[in-house]
Amino acid sequence: MSSNPSRRNFIRRTAALTGGALAAAGSARAAPLPIPQANQEPGRVIDETAYGMPSKFEAHVKRRRTDVFKNRQNLSDWSMTPLQHQPGIITPNGLIFERHHAGTPDIDPKTHRLVIHGMVKQPLEFAMDDLTRYPSVSRFYFHECSGNGLTDWLKPASTTVQQTHGLLSGVLWTGVPASTLMEEAGIDPKGKWVLFEGADASAHARSIPMEKVLDDTIIAYAMNGEALRPENGYPVRVVIPGWEGNVSVKWLRRIKVGDQPWHLRSETARYTDPMPDGKWRQFSMVMECKSVITAPSGGQKLKGPGFYEITGLAWSGAGKVRAVDVSVDGGRNWREARLEEPVMDKCLTRFKAAWNWDGQPAVLMSRAVDSTGYVQPSVQDITKKRAIVGFVQHHNAIQPWAVNANGEVRNVIGQA
Amino acid sequence: MGSTGPHAIQPLPDKPRFGKPVSEADLAAWNIDIRTSDGQGLPAGRGSVSQGRQVYAAKCAACHGADAKGGPVFGTMVGGIGSFKGAPRVLTPGSMYPYAPILFDYIRRSMPMDRPQTMTNDEVYAVSAYLLNLNGLVPADAVMDAQSMPKVQMPNRDGFLLDDRPDTQAVRCMTNCK
Numbered sequence: 032m033s034s035n036p037s038r039r040n041f042i043r044r045t046a047a048l049t050g051g052a053l054a055a056a057g058s059a060r061a062a063p064l065p066i067p068q069a070n071q072e073p074g075r076v077i078d079e080t081a082y083g084m085p086s087k088f089e090a091h092v093k094r095r096r097t098d099v100f101k102n103r104q105n106l107s108d109w110s111m112t113p114l115q116h117q118p119g120i121i122t123p124n125g126l127i128f129e130r131h132h133a134g135t136p137d138i139d140p141k142t143h144r145l146v147i148h149g150m151v152k153q154p155l156e157f158a159m160d161d162l163t164r165y166p167s168v169s170r171f172y173f174h175e176c177s178g179n180g181l182t183d184w185l186k187p188a189s190t191t192v193q194q195t196h197g198l199l200s201g202v203l204w205t206g207v208p209a210s211t212l213m214e215e216a217g218i219d220p221k222g223k224w225v226l227f228e229g230a231d232a233s234a235h236a237r238s239i240p241m242e243k244v245l246d247d248t249i250i251a252y253a254m255n256g257e258a259l260r261p262e263n264g265y266p267v268r269v270v271i272p273g274w275e276g277n278v279s280v281k282w283l284r285r286i287k288v289g290d291q292p293w294h295l296r297s298e299t300a301r302y303t304d305p306m307p308d309g310k311w312r313q314f315s316m317v318m319e320c321k322s323v324i325t326a327p328s329g330g331q332k333l334k335g336p337g338f339y340e341i342t343g344l345a346w347s348g349a350g351k352v353r354a355v356d357v358s359v360d361g362g363r364n365w366r367e368a369r370l371e372e373p374v375m376d377k378c379l380t381r382f383k384a385a386w387n388w389d390g391q392p393a394v395l396m397s398r399a400v401d402s403t404g405y406v407q408p409s410v411q412d413i414t415k416k417r418a419i420v421g422f423v424q425h426h427n428a429i430q431p432w433a434v435n436a437n438g439e440v441r442n443v444i445g446q447a
Numbered sequence: 448m449g450s451t452g453p454h455a456i457q458p459l460p461d462k463p464r465f466g467k468p469v470s471e472a473d474l475a476a477w478n479i480d481i482r483t484s485d486g487q488g489l490p491a492g493r494g495s496v497s498q499g500r501q502v503y504a505a506k507c508a509a510c511h512g513a514d515a516k517g518g519p520v521f522g523t524m525v526g527g528i529g530s531f532k533g534a535p536r537v538l539t540p541g542s543m544y545p546y547a548p549i550l551f552d553y554i555r556r557s558m559p560m561d562r563p564q565t566m567t568n569d570e571v572y573a574v575s576a577y578l579l580n581l582n583g584l585v586p587a588d589a590v591m592d593a594q595s596m597p598k599v600q601m602p603n604r605d606g607f608l609l610d611d612r613p614d615t616q617a618v619r620c621m622t623n624c625k
Contacts (some may be wrong), residue, residue: 103520106560133560147466148474155466164465215466226480232563234556236480285477294483296553299607300543306608309531315610356621365621400619408615416614420534 032078042226093114094126095197099182099189106134107233109176114344115323120171120379122200124255129262130176130198132233136282140266140434143230145250149287152217159266162252165207165258170249170272171378173346175199175303175318177275180426184410184419187442192328195430199344201379204270206251212286222288227269230284237278238292239316241269247272250283273377274316275425277302303416304425311415320347320407321427322355322382333438336390341368342383347401351375354400355382361394361447362409363429368397393434394447410417410445479564481552486597489548493592494573496580502570503577506559515581520560525581528602541582545607547599550575551591594603 085092094110102108109130112122129135140159148154176198182188189195213225218241225244228236239248249270252259259265264281271278279299292298294313304312322345327333341359344351351374356365368384382397399407410419410428417423431447432440471478481488494502502513512518515525527537536542542549555571557563566574576591584599585591591599 053620104560133557133563146469146474146477148471148478152467154469154471154474156469157466161465161467165463189508211462212466215462215464228480232557234479234558235524236556285474287478287480290480291482291484293480293552294546294549295480296544296549297546299545300538300540303607305531305536308503309606311531311603311607312610312612313607315612317610317612319612327564356619362481363624365624398617398619405613406619412615412617421536 037166038078047184057262062068072319076179079418083387085191089116092126094128095193096272097189098194102139107132109178109198111193112200113191113193114197114199114323115192115328115331117325120201120344120381121255122202124257124260124263127174127200127202127254127260128176128198128261130178130276131231131281132235133231135262136231137261138230138266138282140143143266143284145267145286147216147288149226149289150219150222151213151288152219155212155216157212159252162207162267165211167205168208168249169203169205169253170247171201171203171373171375172270172272173199173318173348173377173379174202174270174276174279175321175346177277177318177350178422181422181424183444184423184426184428184443185445187310187444189329189442191330192323192325192430195329198276199342199346199379202254203256204251204272205251206249206267207254209248209250209269210248211287212250213288216288218288221290224289224292226277226285226289226293227280227283228285228287228288229280230282234279235280235297236293236295237280237297238289238295239278241288243271243274266354271316273318275302275318276427278316302424305420305423307416307418315425318346318348319425319427320351320352320399320401320403320405321345322397322407323430324357324395324397324432327395327434328432329440329442331440332432333388333440335438336388339386339388340383341386342381343397345370345380345382345397346378347379347399347403347405348377349405350377350402352380352382353402353404355380355387356398357382357384358396358398358402359386359393362429365398388434388438390436392436394417394443395432395434395440396429396447398429479552479556481548482548483548483552486546486548486593489551489593489596490568491593492568492572493590494569494571494576495590496573496587498569499573499575499577499580502566502574506570506585507574510560511556515578524578528582531603531606538548539582540578541584541602543603543606544601545604547575547579547584547591547596547601550578551596 179198268281324343368382371381433443510520517523527542556623572591579585
């Protein structure tokens, strides 16, 4: 980016801010303002009871299924968070992405039971009103599906950041530390793995190392200040921070302690990574450091040259985001973006960088670095190590967005 | 604040314990997981390839298609063995599962999709035997049960490696990077 257009824009903005006589080029002078109708008539009354909903003018902000291909059924399916419309780092409950293996059950919390058994001193059963009596914790974490980016590796298939990266949400989870319940049951010292199983029609299950369960795993019954939503595991789920979403089993009914992993379909034939020698990488559950620019992003259109704030999200399942770099020339030159507080462990972090677009074609990218020193790779970096064939999981590569001279922004993954 | 009034600081109680003791026997209907590497947890019961063909026709074929070659809802469950060195990799129970008891575990917990956890153990063993036979992994007269199923040699048994990431070595270049 040459410095001259930046300087021109700076002078232009300074003139506008000081109320100078120079009208900004291309901006028509504002017309006199009438009194808005909303100032001159009462609004809606307060209902006796209500659950508030977004403005009718925000009806376009919705979860959506993939538009890249059509599933032949919608029970084992997914819908994506509209990240391009999300400011900050928290996703509203109605917009948190979904991934189910056999649909959303409606479970009555009065009859739901959670059990812990297997290699424990005393198998235990918990009702929901037992679980909510324990000392609780509330923690902010990112939540990401292992398949986020599934359709966009070597060439672009998705249009918007919702479609490329929307299997991602930011949530404040509330529940009981798993360690509290495990210790009450009494873990056999030989118990090294823990099976979590759902009460849904897939009885989805995964094996998790005991070390992670006792470290920061939560048996969660609330999200973002209210009970879990049905599609997110109501009335209770496990939350395994920083790891691929499907290990955080929803509609949790059973916890079993064992001395080795179970090697279920969900951890052999699914959620494994193809390697160049024909093998599969298994138990790759940490979601590695990643970032994406949410604005300007695919499908948006810039209103002409001038100031834009490049902003996006960064996260790491291995710790905190330490830095995010932004490039506007397709990865040739980078500068460090500003991280907005709070920056939390295994949580979405918002980054921002000022940009004066000179009206020329540009390619925007972001690259995150986490507290372990790990640098977010390019697709080419990943391709050197893994086989990119079929539905590849754990895609954490740099996402390029191309801006053309008309200001149209499009996905150019694999091309920049 | 006095030491005996309503706001007196109470001594910390013991750790709260709200779990209700339950017996493994009472959990039998929930205890459906199979440790697939050795078949621990496989229940009593048995099923043959020919019985499995009938169960499959009644309960599976509508979605998975005739001979498990793919139907209106799901793709093939047959073949793909040896396909992992190129593209496309064809993922089926035969090509992908390292241990045969995964079939029992998954079918019992999740299938058929419209009525999971309703098949008898004999039916699950039978459908498993049928799918293994279609993949050429057991003979047409095979019978699957808790003893025979863990012994089936699956072609992808040694096809997995444990997570060894980070595997990429990206560098934080700032200027003139490419």
